[in-house]
Amino acid sequence: MAKFNLYKIAAGQKDTLVIKLKSVGLTNTGSKTIDGFTLDFYFSNKPDEIDIWWAHVYKDFFGGIELPKNQIYFSTLLVYNPSITYAISLGKSHFYLKTFCDLDFGLNLAERIIDESNLKIKNSKFYKSRKNKIITTYQDGSGIDFDSGESMHYIKAKTVDATVWGKTASFGHSAQFSIEMTPDELPGFVNNIEETLNQPTKIKLPKVVMVQDPQKAQGLDGILANALIPAGDGTSGVNVDDISLSGIDFIFSDHYQYSIYIRGARDSHTQKGELTIEKLREFIVDNSINLKEQIDFIKVKVHNELGRNFSKPIKEFLDFVDEKDRFCLIDGKWYQFNQSYIDFLRSEVDKIETVKMETVSETEEVDFNKRMANDGYINCDRVIDTIDKKYKVEHLDLYKDGALIFVKIGSPKKMNYNIDQAINVVKLLQNNQSRIKINDEAKKVNTICLWLIFDRRTPIEKLSDSRSLIFHMKLVDWKKTVLNAGYKPIVYISQRRENPEKTSPRKIN
Numbered sequence: 001m002a003k004f005n006l007y008k009i010a011a012g013q014k015d016t017l018v019i020k021l022k023s024v025g026l027t028n029t030g031s032k033t034i035d036g037f038t039l040d041f042y043f044s045n046k047p048d049e050i051d052i053w054w055a056h057v058y059k060d061f062f063g064g065i066e067l068p069k070n071q072i073y074f075s076t077l078l079v080y081n082p083s084i085t086y087a088i089s090l091g092k093s094h095f096y097l098k099t100f101c102d103l104d105f106g107l108n109l110a111e112r113i114i115d116e117s118n119l120k121i122k123n124s125k126f127y128k129s130r131k132n133k134i135i136t137t138y139q140d141g142s143g144i145d146f147d148s149g150e151s152m153h154y155i156k157a158k159t160v161d162a163t164v165w166g167k168t169a170s171f172g173h174s175a176q177f178s179i180e181m182t183p184d185e186l187p188g189f190v191n192n193i194e195e196t197l198n199q200p201t202k203i204k205l206p207k208v209v210m211v212q213d214p215q216k217a218q219g220l221d222g223i224l225a226n227a228l229i230p231a232g233d234g235t236s237g238v239n240v241d242d243i244s245l246s247g248i249d250f251i252f253s254d255h256y257q258y259s260i261y262i263r264g265a266r267d268s269h270t271q272k273g274e275l276t277i278e279k280l281r282e283f284i285v286d287n288s289i290n291l292k293e294q295i296d297f298i299k300v301k302v303h304n305e306l307g308r309n310f311s312k313p314i315k316e317f318l319d320f321v322d323e324k325d326r327f328c329l330i331d332g333k334w335y336q337f338n339q340s341y342i343d344f345l346r347s348e349v350d351k352i353e354t355v356k357m358e359t360v361s362e363t364e365e366v367d368f369n370k371r372m373a374n375d376g377y378i379n380c381d382r383v384i385d386t387i388d389k390k391y392k393v394e395h396l397d398l399y400k401d402g403a404l405i406f407v408k409i410g411s412p413k414k415m416n417y418n419i420d421q422a423i424n425v426v427k428l429l430q431n432n433q434s435r436i437k438i439n440d441e442a443k444k445v446n447t448i449c450l451w452l453i454f455d456r457r458t459p460i461e462k463l464s465d466s467r468s469l470i471f472h473m474k475l476v477d478w479k480k481t482v483l484n485a486g487y488k489p490i491v492y493i494s495q496r497r498e499n500p501e502k503t504s505p506r507k508i509n
Helices: 014-023 053-057 091-100 105-113 183-197 214-227 277-286 291-297 339-349 365-375 412-430 469-484
Strands: 002-008 027-034 037-043 049-051 069-071 075-080 085-090 114-126 133-137 150-159 168-171 175-179 208-210 243-246 249-252 257-262 298-303 310-313 318-322 327-330 333-337 354-356 385-387 391-393 398-400 403-410 435-438 441-444 447-454 488-495
Touching (some): 002 183, 014 037, 014 075, 014 085, 014 091, 037 183, 049 053, 075 183, 085 091, 085 183, 105 114, 105 150, 105 168, 105 183, 214 318, 214 327, 214 333, 257 277, 277 298, 291 298, 339 469, 365 403, 403 412, 412 447, 447 469, 469 488
Parallel strands (some): 354 488, 403 447, 447 488
Antiparallel strands (some): 002 085, 002 175, 027 037, 049 069, 114 133, 114 150, 150 168, 168 175, 208 333, 243 249, 298 310, 327 333, 385 391, 398 403, 435 441
């Protein structure tokens, strides 16, 4: 059974791809015409000899013999007609195909042919989360599940029809199939793919779609340039990508060494070694680079023992998410999270149990908490509570009947910090027997409550009425954390008005 790793080449890119394949040592060694398609085979018949890094490190143990070098053969089969082009990657050619392919192809096909009840592996990126990228494996018969802020980058699953697609397939930028098929049957297989891509999706994956507007992408480059400048505490929202995807292959950054240089100025190379944000910033300062105008001039050379060294723009190595809008940088290109991603979040937010409370007049939590102390709540505001005699909790607001209550008045942006505090307290409780000491008395905890008092003119009927993407993600993350810790999550919703009667909020039936 053969494996076929197919890339769909972007419209108008075939000729440019052929030029690239020839430039890296591939030669057209054979062609066929089948059913209106041309099949061109490009092969590295004279591969370069590549230095082996460990041979130099252990050269004293080779007994004087000549140090060995690697020869890495690789190929690409192009399958095309006047309207479409596909490429089959063999060996390391995926490194070159990725630049010319339709990056959305693999997951678009997955949405139409995978069995959503039989997931094998997934790789996801997370937006505004403590997690960044995760590779998850599943037992047989596991359905697809998603977390808050998660966008799919790669998926391996059983297919809906093993006779057509093989038993399982993998999808990323490309799609890989294990199937009884000869290369001569690829034109018919490609036609099947094209017909399937024109059919409605069977499932909706939360994922990202590429930004096509050049002006928007340029504006996002400016945001990236600003983010590369560290804050006063030395932090930045930009990281070096530890894991990237090339087709359906995972590329781990620690497998290579890197040097940074300015395009057109080869003498500007840094010493080869690990690629870090600190080294990048040092290079920017040493070379007086204006990031907003010259970010595309910064290049990285990859020192590759498995083939030729190669260079790519620095943006292809960076991991960054714009906090204001739902844009992210992946492999040097800008993407936006799709509508399925947004719909999933809103659906999950509205599954959280909520209780609508009456409006309130206070503008500060401290005044609200004081008043609630007259209605059977214990006011914990400004009180340092203790978990397991050693963990101090300074951000708990109210306690009543086993419920820890975290109060915030204002906009969703202000509430985000409150949600983070609640998550941190839950994790402390989870590790310390679900008890908290308030006013020298141990209290049992069974419920974690967010009391969110919205400062807005129009009534809020449900949590998804707020249009803050980050707020939605934090709420879903909070709910999952609370449930996993064994507690009940609940949200009280109130609205602040200017001059209501100063009575305690009640449930609205």
